[in-house]
Amino acid sequence: MFGWKKTPHIRTLIGEGTVVQGEVRFTDGLRIDGEVVGNIVATGDKRTMLVISEKAKVTGKVRAGHVIINGLVTGPVESEDLLELQPKARIVGDVKYEALEMHQGATIDGELHPMKAEDKPALKLASNNG
Structure with missing residues (x-):
């Protein structure tokens, strides 16, 4: 899906x-269950994965390839490949994405910007029915 050959390992x-x-700063994969006050930036190519769990709180800029959020992020979010917003995701800040999957219940208090304005981004609506 989305051209990935394999999912990076959470290291x-x-x-x-x-x-x-x-x-x-991280490569490959990072999971946050705690709190980070500062920027979270993936280094290397866009095949990185960041998971911000339901229990997590991040205050600062977030940037990675594949970003999965189910907690609170206060600051801008940039996903170079796929941004998944789970039902308990809360973002206070602007969001840039290549492709977006947003579940019912997730909220964004900010602006949404596709990475490539000239291309139509993939937008997948998710429901709790499946």
Whole structure:
């Protein structure tokens, strides 16, 4: 799906109860269950994965290839490939995306911008019925 040959491995975990202050840079995959106060930036190609769980809270800019959010992000979000907003996702900030999947219940308090304005982005509407 979306040209990926395989999903990157989650190699790093910021666990529940952990607070990180400062910029976080990662390759491959990162899962956040705790809190990050600072930017989260994937390095390398766009085949990176960032998971922000239901328990997570991020204050700062978020940028990665495949971004899955089910927690709170206060700051801009940029997904270079696929942005998945799960039902409990809350974003306060502008969002840039290549493709967007947004489940019922997710909220964005900001503007949505496709990465390539001249191309129509893939938009998939999800429901709880499936």
